[in-house]
Structure formats: C-alpha cells, structure tokens
Amino acid sequence: MERMKALALLAMVGPMDGSEPSESALEAARAGDLAAFDLLMRQHERLVLVTALRLLGVLEDAQDASQEVFLRLYKNLHKVETSGNLSGWLYRVTVNVCHDAQRKRQVSAPVEDAAELPSLTADPQRTAVEAERRRALEMSLRMLSEKERAVLVLRDLEGLSTEEVARALGTTEATVRSQVSKARVKVRDFLERYFRRRT
Amino acid sequence: MNCSDWEERVALHAGGDLPPAEAADVERHLRECAGCQVLASGLKQSLALLKEAHDEPLPPAHFSAVRARVVAELEQKGRPLWRRAWGYGLAAAVVALLVMLALQPGRTPERRPPVVAARRLSQPLSNVRGSESTSEPRTLESGTDPRHPPPHRRVARHVARPNVPATPDPEPLIVKLQTDDPNVVIYWIADRKRGE
Numbered sequence: 099m100e101r102m103k104a105l106a107l108l109a110m111v112g113p114m115d116g117s118e119p120s121e122s123a124l125e126a127a128r129a130g131d132l133a134a135f136d137l138l139m140r141q142h143e144r145l146v147l148v149t150a151l152r153l154l155g156v157l158e159d160a161q162d163a164s165q166e167v168f169l170r171l172y173k174n175l176h177k178v179e180t181s182g183n184l185s186g187w188l189y190r191v192t193v194n195v196c197h198d199a200q201r202k203r204q205v206s207a208p209v210e211d212a213a214e215l216p217s218l219t220a221d222p223q224r225t226a227v228e229a230e231r232r233r234a235l236e237m238s239l240r241m242l243s244e245k246e247r248a249v250l251v252l253r254d255l256e257g258l259s260t261e262e263v264a265r266a267l268g269t270t271e272a273t274v275r276s277q278v279s280k281a282r283v284k285v286r287d288f289l290e291r292y293f294r295r296r297t
Numbered sequence: 298m299n300c301s302d303w304e305e306r307v308a309l310h311a312g313g314d315l316p317p318a319e320a321a322d323v324e325r326h327l328r329e330c331a332g333c334q335v336l337a338s339g340l341k342q343s344l345a346l347l348k349e350a351h352d353e354p355l356p357p358a359h360f361s362a363v364r365a366r367v368v369a370e371l372e373q374k375g376r377p378l379w380r381r382a383w384g385y386g387l388a389a390a391v392v393a394l395l396v397m398l399a400l401q402p403g404r405t406p407e408r409r410p411p412v413v414a415a416r417r418l419s420q421p422l423s424n425v426r427g428s429e430s431t432s433e434p435r436t437l438e439s440g441t442d443p444r445h446p447p448p449h450r451r452v453a454r455h456v457a458r459p460n461v462p463a464t465p466d467p468e469p470l471i472v473k474l475q476t477d478d479p480n481v482v483i484y485w486i487a488d489r490k491r492g493e
Contacts, residue, residue, distance in 0.1 A: 132368060132372070139364050139367060140364065143360040147355065147363060151355070164363045165363055165366050169370060169371070232350055235346055235347055235350045238347075239347075253314075254348065255347065275309055275314060279305040279306075279308035279309050279314075282308040282340050282344065283304060283336075285343050285344075286340045290343075
C-alpha cells in the first residue's frame with residue numbers, strides 16, 4: 099500500500115531532474131503530506147544544495163542552508179502559486195539564506211580565512227596539482243562580492259539565462275550583465291595572478 | 298576607444314551573453330587587439346575551469362542527509378503541536394470534570410453530625426413498612442438535634458422503638474434511613490444485646 103502511494107506520488111512529481119512539479123504534487127504537499135513534500139525535495143535537492151555549496155564553499159554550511167531553504171519552502175508552499183515558478187523561488191531563497199549564513203559566518207570565520215576551510219569534496223586520491231587548482235578556484239569565488247558571486251554562480255555554473263538570474267535575484271538584466279562581467283574579469287585576474295605566483 | 302572600454306563586452310562575450318550584433322563587434326575588435334585576445338582567452342579558460350570544478354556530482358548521501366534533517370524537523374514541529382492540543386484537551390476535560398464534581402450539590406457531603414434518634418418498634422417491621430408507605434414519612438422531631446433543624450437534612454434517620462416493655466430477648470433495633478427520594482427508604486436492623 100505504501101509502495102503504491104509512493105509510486106503515485108512519484109508519478110505526480112515527475113522525473114527527478116529539477117523540472118517543475120505538477121500542481122497535484124504541490125497540492126498534496128500543501129495539504130501536509132510529508133511524503134509528497136519529500137518527493138518535492140528530491141526533485142529540487144540538487145538545485146538547492148549545489149547552489150548553496152557553490153555560494154558557501156563548505157559542505158556543512160551548504161547542508162544547513164539547504165535545510166533552511168526546504169523548511170521555508172514547506173512554510174511558504176501556499177505562496178508558490180504555480181508549479182512553474184518553484185525553481186525561481188528556490189534559487190531566490192537559496193541565495194538569500196546563503197547570504198545570511200555568510201554574514202553570520204564572517205563573525206567567526208573571516209573571508210580571507212575561508213580558503214583554509216575544507217574544500218568541496220576532499221578526495222585523498224586527488225593529485226596535489228588538482229587540489230591546488232581547486233583551492234584556487236574556490237578562493238577566486240570568495241574574492242567576489244556577495245552579489246557578484248551569486249550572479250556568477252547562477253549564470254555560469256547553474257546555467258540560468260540573464261533574465262532568470264535577474265528574476266531570481268530581484269534585479270534587472272542590465273545589472274546582472276554588469277555584475278557578471280565584473281565577476282568574470284575578477285576571477286580571471288585572480289587565477290592568473292595566483293598561478294603566475296605559484297609557477 | 299581603448300581596451301578598458303571593451304573589457305565588459307569581452308567578458309560578456311566570453312559567457313555568450315551578447316546579442317549577435319554586439320558579439321560581431323567584439324569579435325571584430327578581438328581580431329585587431331592582442332591585449333583583448335589574451336583577456337578573452339583567460340576569461341574562457343577560467344570559466345571552463347570553474348565549470349569543470351563544479352561539475353563533479355555530489356554523493357547521494359549528502360542530499361539524503363538534508364532531506365532526513367528536514368523531515369525530522371517537520372515531524373518534530375508537527376508532533377508537539379498535536380500533542381499539545383491533545384494534552385490541553387485532556388487537561389481541560391479533567392478540570393471540567395473536577396469542577397462539575399465540586400459543584401454538584403448531591404455530592405457535597407454535609408459536615409453536620411448525623412442526627413440519630415431511636416424509637417422502639419410498636420409493631421412488626423412489615424407493619425411499619427406498610428404504614429410508612431401510606432402516610433407521610435415520619436421525621437422524629439423528638440429525636441432531632443436542636444442544633445440542626447431537620448428541613449435541611451439530606452438524610453433523616455428514623456429509629457423506631459417498640460412501646461412494649463423490655464423483654465428478656467430484646468427486639469432488634471431498626472433504623473430507617475430516609476433519603477430525599479421518597480421512593481428510597483433504607484432500613485437497618487441491628488441486633489441489640491442485653492444491657493445496651
């Protein structure tokens with residue numbers, strides 16, 4: 099019986115590829131069906147956790163932020179009126195939650211020390227060169243301002259269009275273009291300086 | 298126009314953010330400007346590195362850990378609410394029951410000392426019972442305690458003593474308990490021993 103229910107919910111939610119859920123799945127979740135909400139989370143967990151990880155750089159912090167995002171989603175399911183804007187809503191809330199987390203974290207771990215925090219996926223097999231490169235890339239993101247980092251992550255790493263980024267961040271496309279161009283140049287300058295100094 | 302004026306457009310072009318007409322302008326400039334070519338190359342390279350570094354999929358355990366924490370918190374938030382409502386309901390029911398019991402007059406025991414009067418039976422118990430059933434219940438005024446007038450008594454105790462002189466075998470003492478309900482009369486027959 100439980101299995102049948104799970105299969106029915108899976109059919110309602112659709113494939114786990116981040117595509118928008120059906121209205122019936124949202125309705126079930128709104129009605130307090132935790133199983134339906136769990137499946138909504140499965141569908142959007144990559145979006146939320148990976149974005150949070152790219153913004154925060156530390157897995158534990160990203161998981162905390164993801165938890166907060168999904169709790170806010172559960173609380174505000176009635177505000178997500180149509181299934182079509184759920185991803186946009188999640189991106190916006192994820193960015194906001196991560197910004198809050200960064201501000202709190204700056205008290206205990208200054209930005210300049212953030213590069214010393216554990217890398218995304220610590221792998222003992224990784225070569226020293228690759229580990230160094232990863233570290234540099236992480237640091238290059240941390241050199242950006244909050245807004246520049248959010249724009250770069252959403253546009254270049256998440257692959258959203260300029261219009262989608264503007265909608266998610268509540269800003270204009272012109273602002274997004276300005277910020278993303280600055281962010282790209284800063285990252286390139288940082289990496290160039292970093293590797294030139296190392297070699 | 299120097300190269301710094303091209304920097305933003307070159308950066309946007311590196312990410313494919315320019316409309317075709319502006320992209321064509323940038324490409325024309327890049328063919329003529331070595332410095333901007335280096336910039337464009339560096340931009341594309343750093344973007345490729347960033348994307349590659351972030352393309353690595355996360356282990357599923359990281360996702361399931363978040364889901365488990367969210368579901369646990371939602372269940373935790375939901376449960377106390379339900380339990381609280383249930384607990385409050387139960388507490389209210391208990392309080393209401395106690396209040397009802399306290400206010401119910403029939404349940405309040407009178408603190409007055411019991412009024413006991415005794416009278417020897419002048420006729421057999423069966424006759425007493427019969428006479429009581431046809432006449433008004435007797436309240437033994439002679440035997441009442443003057444401190445407590447009878448109209449407020451909830452239970453009047455009637456004790457009938459026979460009028461005949463005492464015999465060697467004393468008759469049993471019959472105590473009649475009259476309640477507020479005229480249909481309920483309780484007789485208590487006690488054996489009396491000599492000398493009592």
